[in-house]
Amino acid sequence: MIANLGLIAGLGLLIWLALRGVNILLAVLVSIFVIGLSNSIPIADIFLKHFPFGASGAFSFAGNFLLLFICGGIFGRVMAASHAAQGVAVAITQKLGQQRALWIAMLVCALLTYGGVVVFVVMFTMYPIGVSLMQSANIPRRLYAAAIALGAGTFTMTALPGTPSIHNVIAARNLGTDLFAGGWLGVMAGVVMAVLGMWYLQRQWRRASANGENYQANDKDKQMAALAPATDQRLPGLVKSLLPIVAVLATIVAPRALQAFGIQSQWQQFALGQPVLWASFALLAGSVLCLVMFVPVRKRFVTVAGQGVDDAMLPLINTAAVIGFGGVVIQTAGFHEFAAWLLGLDIPALLSVFISANLISGITASASGGLQIFMSSLAPAYIEAGVSPDLLHRIANLAAGGLDSLPHSGAVIALLTLMGLTHKDAYKDIFVVTVIIPIIAALLAVLIALALY
Template identity: 40%
Template sequence: MLAILVSLLLLMVLAYRGVTVLLLAPLMAAVAVLLSGDSAFLLPLYTSTFMSALGNYVIQYLPIFLLGALFGRLMADSGAAYTLAMAIVRSVGERHAILTVVLACALLTYGGVSLFVVAFAIYPIARSLFESANIPKRLIPATIALGSFTFTMTALPGSPAIQNAIPIPYFGTNVFAAPGLGLIASVCIFAAGMLWLQRRAAAARRAGEGYGQHEDENDVQGSALAQARHTEIPLWVALLPLLLVIGVNAVFTYGVFPRLDLAFMTERFPALSPSKQMGLWALIIALMVACAALIVLRLRHWTNLKDTVNQGVFGFMLPLFNTASEVGYGAVIASMAGFVVIRDAVLNVSPHNPLISEAIAMNVLAGITGSSSGGLSIALQTLGADYLQMAQQVGIGPELLHRVAVMAAGGMDTLPHCGAIITLLSICKLNHRQSYADIAVVTILFPLPALALVITLGSLFGSF
């Protein structure tokens, strides 16, 4: 157990200092093995356990990462992301800068655009709006995080975020799992986050703080905003691909696949369980249709479609292999004798309600890895089958397990060493001291009570 804890601590500290997880994951797995006294098995654990888990994860989720990154790049380069953001600005009004930015981020991420692409696309707009409204720039990262890193990523039913897709093969669910509970949690997180940010802006206004002077800013963001204005497109063209992601996904999830007899597939693929793959298949089809529709709708207007496609495809590799490496690390840790003690302790936190144990496990692992997808993948890789069995024994549906797992992974994942937070602050040209406290409130402090509410309602009334 000590070997595992030392390894986890080093992983967290070194990741915070910016060392890539691609290198850290195998190295820290090796540290855990060496400290545990199993050095004779170091090489087979790497080649058979670490690499097998990494490879299986890549095989399972590569299409989702690839299509998601490509779709995000197409939305950004076509001008669709900017068009949707400006449509919200015109509808809500520039004086409601915080609400405008949150809604713009939420619309784009719920429509399938990568949160990193959203941050790059929305920051120039947010900067202009906050400066006009005289709201401190230090609140921009928390505002973007509320719209991108919280309810649209983990709670809203139908979200195409990779976090919402990861539990599908483990629980045999789909991205619309527990829709009523997800909507309730989304409203709570959104309302609490908006109230906090508005109060912080009001307090700054009373103190006479204003937007502030930021000498590190230059004309780069301004030129990006000017360039974006030249690529504004018809609103219906910008909105249609987002609607296709959600709509096509729902049609195949609830209409097409349930009516098909897919038993013939098992004759050729005996290990295949179609019911556990339908959710992923529906999401893949939806993203493909949305990408194709956006390309065709803007066919004569692309500046350089080949570069856009190439950049989108190249952009999926690092996030995928970062997460897959963390899964490989988790597989090595799970193979160690000390993990059995940790696993049993976590599973016995609340033996009559596995939702509580699941929420704790997902939060802890997401916090350690600084990644919601990484922590969720490790937890389900090692404990998913146990939670499903425990849930079946006490009459808890897999849909409820799915929603709790995803929401829990989006709780403690945004600790200071989180790569997404570091990237967001870099985009906004701010640091942790200036902005992290507000980020933590909207991404950790408010989602955790919403998670507790979902567990309570689900335990009392079941999944709905």
């Protein structure tokens, strides 16, 4: 009884501390101490074994995915330094018109994140440009924040096949699948998220306009507007700006495409069997292309690459900390009872996957953290139950992208902080597009898979 109460108290403490802006690593260390103490886990085992080096240990995860995070951080930085990221945003704005500001925000964020640009870099790219969009279209800031969240943190993160996102790579590495596993289900779910999300945001915009709610600038807007490209600044065109992203995706697609044509080679087998290394190589290839194509990057590549490494460290540490938290939680009797209950439910296995991955991601407020914990603790049981690795890859990814965006999510807090908004101001719309709609899309994918398989 005390052990289960301590587990619940530790989970609640983590959420409470995260919501109050406490550093996530510090919050995790305090929370696992409470959990470990109440579950009679030796302190040395908590901090020197389960948290750092277990199957779901923080350092185990960081060691396995360090290269991917670094390459992603570098690619994001060179895309920003080359002005290619801004070039994509400005070109799409010119083509669609500022009156379609919400569509612009969603599409640009989706293009950049699907191509491998780090989410936080995308936020910093879109917000300065978004200030003028919000002003000209008179869009409430809360809705623009939700459009960024929709484009950067939903369907390109968990649904669309081929992306070098950490979520896609975690599943591929643990299940022995490739980045295209369950592809058509992912595409279907991604379309549902994008269409329903934009329908909701456009509907809310019309309602806001009818109620007299409009754009209200704050100090953050004035600061960020100064970072937007000057009107006389020469930016690369859309095609040139997209070439590095195309290079990343083409590198990832190449082994699968050659396999489809019956071509086999040693490097191809390596690429398909090493998703972390191959996705990292693809991001590095995109960075090198930026170096070749864009003068601003050539002038200061070493500095920009170093900044990219710095960009990668905080997300890596935060994600690893959450996973290390899970590494302690899965040692408790309460978690094993919870897992046994999930696996014992008299429901189809894919529906059980949907429920379990969602709940774990909700507890950790991290899709990547929840997915890694799910893969190391529950996925083997589903494989034994007969779920195909490809289906498990995509359904688990989709499910992990549901409850991950609860109020204590680091990405949600970062977006609100960046834009100078509070949970009261903007979380309702973010919740709809990043929690409710992804859950609907994931559940629809489960039902279709059950009907067809």
